[in-house]
Amino acid sequence: MDIAGPARTQVNGPAALNIAAVAGTGESLRMKSFRKELWFEAPQRRALMNITPDVGECLRESGIREGLCLVNAMHITASVFINDDESGLHADYERWLEQLAPEKPHHTYDHNRTGEDNADAHLKRTIMGREVVVAVTAGKLDFGPWEQIFYGEFDGRRKKRVLVKIIGE
Amino acid sequence: MDIAGPARTQVNGPAALNIAAVAGTGESLRMKSFRKELWFEAPQRRALMNITPDVGECLRESGIREGLCLVNAMHITASVFINDDESGLHADYERWLEQLAPEKPHHTYDHNRTGEDNADAHLKRTIMGREVVVAVTAGKLDFGPWEQIFYGEFDGRRKKRVLVKIIGE
C-alpha cells in the first residue's frame, strides 16, 4: 500500500458556503451548512492518504464553530476512516485486508464477471468504512490525541472524490 | 442471499414531521427535524434490499434542503450500508460474510446457548455496519455516482425496522 505523495486536487463544490434558514418572521438565522468535494488520484491501485489538513481547511472556510462534520467517500471502492498515521500500521492494514478480502484470483468473485476486477475493493471498503462523523467544537475538529482522517483507496489510478459536509453554527 | 422482492411496508413514525425551535424572543425558527420508520419483512434469513427510493421519499416529505440524514437499523442483527446495486456483488457479500462469520454450526457460538440461533447475524451486521449518515444538499441525497443505500437483513422472516432521521433546514 503506497502512501507516498499521491496526486491531489481540490475542487469547490456547487454550494461551498450556504448560510440559510429563515425565521417565521423573516429574520435570517446563523445555522450554516458547508459542502466541498476533495478530489484525489492515487497512482497505485491501493493507497492510504492523510486528509486531515484538507478537512481542517474546509472547517476554517466554513466558519462553523459548533456542529458535526461528515466526511465520506463518494465512491464505493474507497473508504474514509480514522486511525494512526504510522507507516508500519499502514503496511499491516495492506496485509490484513488482502487476507480478509484478497484481490486475486479475480474470477473468484461474481462481481468481476461484469467486466470489473474490483470486487475485493468493495469488500475492503466495507471493512474500513464509508464515512466518519467528527464533532466540531470551538471551530476545531474535536479529536483525541492520535486521531487522523484517512482516505483509503482500493481501486485507484483515476480521479475520485470525498465529500465534506459540515452543519452547525 | 436473496434480493428478489422482499415484502416491504412503510409506517409513519410517531413524529413524522416536527418543525420546532423557538427563539428567545418567541419567533419560530425553520430548523427542522424529521423522523420516519421503514418496516421490512424479508422472507429469507438473509437478504439485501435497496432502500434508496424509500429514503429519498422521506427526504422529500421532510422538506429539508440542507442537513444530515441518518439511516440506521433499529435491530442488532441487521445493517444499513452503502454500496453497489449489482447482483454479482451481492452474491460475493453472501459468500464472504459466511466465511468471516459462518451461521453454522450454531453451537459454536455462546450467544446461541440463550436459545437464539443468530449469533452469526450479530457479527455479520458488525462487519456491514449499523448506520449511514448522508449529506443533504439542495434537497437531494448528496451521492457519488454509484452510491445506493441497502438494508442488510441477517436474521429475517419477521418484521424489522429502519429509522430515518433528518435534521437541517
Place this chain on the structure above:
Amino acid sequence: MDIAGPARTQVNGPAALNIAAVAGTGESLRMKSFRKELWFEAPQRRALMNITPDVGECLRESGIREGLCLVNAMHITASVFINDDESGLHADYERWLEQLAPEKPHHTYDHNRTGEDNADAHLKRTIMGREVVVAVTAGKLDFGPWEQIFYGEFDGRRKKRVLVKIIGE
C-alpha cells in the same frame, strides 16, 4: 473479554453546555450543542462496557429534544458500537476478533516494531467501528428494542476517553 465492573469516571469537557447561534437581528436562538467526555479505565487489555446510561445522562443534561447524538472513541485502539448486552455474545466477539486480528505473536505486525504491542487493537477497532450516531427524538435516544451503546476497549489498563457531542434543539 472481561465485562465485569471496569473502573469508570466521568469528567466534564471544556464546553459542557453551549447554547449559541445569534440571528442576524441579534436574537439568541435555541440551536444547542452539547459536548462531554466520558473517561474509562479498563483493568484488562480488552473489555466491553455498556455506556448507554452515561450517554442518556448526557442527553438529559443537554436539554436537547430533537437532533443527532455522536458518540465516538477518542482513541484509535478503542471502539464505540451498538449491539446486544448479552455475555455470551460478548464472549463470541472476543473469540471472533482474535481470529480476525490475533493479538499474538506481536512481531507479526510492522506497527509493533515502533515499540508498541497493540497493532491488533487498531485492527479490532476497525472491525467494530469508531463511532455511532444516534437519533434524538422527544428528548430520548431513539433506539430499537435491543440497542445498547458499548465502549469496546482493545488496549486497556489506562485512562481513555469517549466523546459525546449532541446538536439539535
